[in-house]
Amino acid sequence: MTLIEYASSLLLVLGAFFFLAGTLGLLRFPDVYTRLHALTKADNVGLGLIVLGLSLQADSLIEVAKLLLIWLLVLISGSSAAHLIAKSALQKGARLWK
Amino acid sequence: MQTFHLALALFLLLNLVAGMWRVLRGPTATDRMLAAQLFGTTAVAILLLLAQASSHSSLLDVALIFALLAAITAVAFVRQSWTKETDDYDTN
Numbered sequence: 646m647t648l649i650e651y652a653s654s655l656l657l658v659l660g661a662f663f664f665l666a667g668t669l670g671l672l673r674f675p676d677v678y679t680r681l682h683a684l685t686k687a688d689n690v691g692l693g694l695i696v697l698g699l700s701l702q703a704d705s706l707i708e709v710a711k712l713l714l715i716w717l718l719v720l721i722s723g724s725s726a727a728h729l730i731a732k733s734a735l736q737k738g739a740r741l742w743k
Numbered sequence: 744m745q746t747f748h749l750a751l752a753l754f755l756l757l758n759l760v761a762g763m764w765r766v767l768r769g770p771t772a773t774d775r776m777l778a779a780q781l782f783g784t785t786a787v788a789i790l791l792l793l794a795q796a797s798s799h800s801s802l803l804d805v806a807l808i809f810a811l812l813a814a815i816t817a818v819a820f821v822r823q824s825w826t827k828e829t830d831d832y833d834t835n
Contacts, residue, residue: 646744654747657792661751664785668758671765671781677773680765684777688784695788699795702744711803712791715810719787722814726780729821734773 649701656698663691676742677734685727689720748796752789759785776820783813 646654670683696716700709762785765778787806794802 650744654744657747657751660788661754664755664758664788667784668761668781671762671777677771677777680774680777684781688781692784692788695791699791702795708800708803711807715787715791715803715806718807718810719784719813722810722817723780723784726814726817729817730773730776730780733821734771737773 653698653701656694656701660691660694660698663687663694667691676740678731679742681727681731681734685723689723692716692719745796748792752792752796755785755789755792759789772820776817779816779820780813783809783816787813 664687667684667687670687671680674680674683693716696712700712703709703712759782762778762781765781766775769775786809790802790806790809794800794806
């Protein structure tokens with residue numbers, strides 16, 4: 646294995662760890678808002694690390710651009726969805742955890 | 744390296760299965776929607792890993808579609824629950 650492959654594997658494993666953290670947050674946190682916070686942030690970081698890890702092994706620059714574009718789309722859609730869901734939950738009067 | 748990618752994809756799939764618990768448990772529609780969000784992000788990651796493992800770059804386009812659909816799902820959910828007068832929060 647070359648150094649690039651080591652770095653890529655490290656990033657991929659780190660990304661998977663963040664996904665695990667996001668799922669754990671979704672399952673364990675006490676109310677909608679904290680779950681939303683754990684899920685959207687941790688998962689987007691996890692996806693970013695996986696995209697970085699895969700970019701290191703990509704064949705062409707186009708493929709790297711495409712991977713980054715996918716991450717950007719997920720980032721934008723994820724954060725706006727988080728805001729929308731939180732706002733609608735607040736309007737419906739979801740209880741805050743004390 | 745290919746086995747490693749497939750193993751990671753399997754791990755993320757197990758993550759998704761664990762997230763199903765939130766769908767079953769609820770307690771509100773919003774919580775179930777959060778599981779759908781988890782599906783969106785994780786499915787994209789799984790598809791990227793599979794694209795690398797199987798060197799089918801067309802899977803990247805599928806990942807792109809998944810990302811797009813996840814956004815649309817969230818917006819549709821929020822619109823639907825804003826217009827409908829539900830107060831399922833008071834019951835629990």
